[in-house]
Amino acid sequence: DTAVSQTPKYLVTQMGNDKSIKCEQNLGHDTMYWYKQDSKKFLKIMFSYNNKELIINETVPNRFSPKSPDKAHLNLHINSLELGDSAVYFCASRNWRTDTQYFGPGTRLTVL
């Protein structure tokens, strides 16, 4: 059983387009995250939601809008894509009791 899943795995698109990445976790966790890993392999947090409420926004441009329809889902919508948005985006959820995070397989976004 996949704990944290993301779709799509690969996404290639043109500059200026709008795209969404979906994330689902079946672990029953209350807290979910989006991380971005750029070409230099630095992994940085973007957003965190707890019980569908935004709790962390790490100065991400307004073009990025996370949406959490329920505790098990955290989607990431990106408007007006730019070349610099090319990266691997990871979704994660947190087990509050053990204080550990579980990451999805990542979505590789390429903006042409």
Next chain:
Amino acid sequence: DAKTTQPTSMDCAEGRAANLPCNHSTISGNEYVYWYRQIHSQGPQYIIHGLKNNETNEMASLIITEDRKSSTLILPHATLRDTAVYYCIVRSSHNSGGSNYKLTFGKGTLLTVNP
């Protein structure tokens, strides 16, 4: 959260123990030491964490010095599948801030296990 320092890369022979060091000299009393790893093209994976006592689980052992300024992650019998970037992360107690929890990843150590 305290800053950590790790070697950029390390090599290890298959079947031997891999000892990955981490310096965290500015760690404060309520900060835990966490280790995650990222195998190529995969998401990060939790390995182990501890406060001041040594910890062991099915994946690894964590040795924290008495002054807590450094720690070592030990993979007792490294396999080729252990080749990955290993991240040492220091952060506040998980009981502080509750949901306001984030991981701050550094550059990590690229461990290459050789046949």
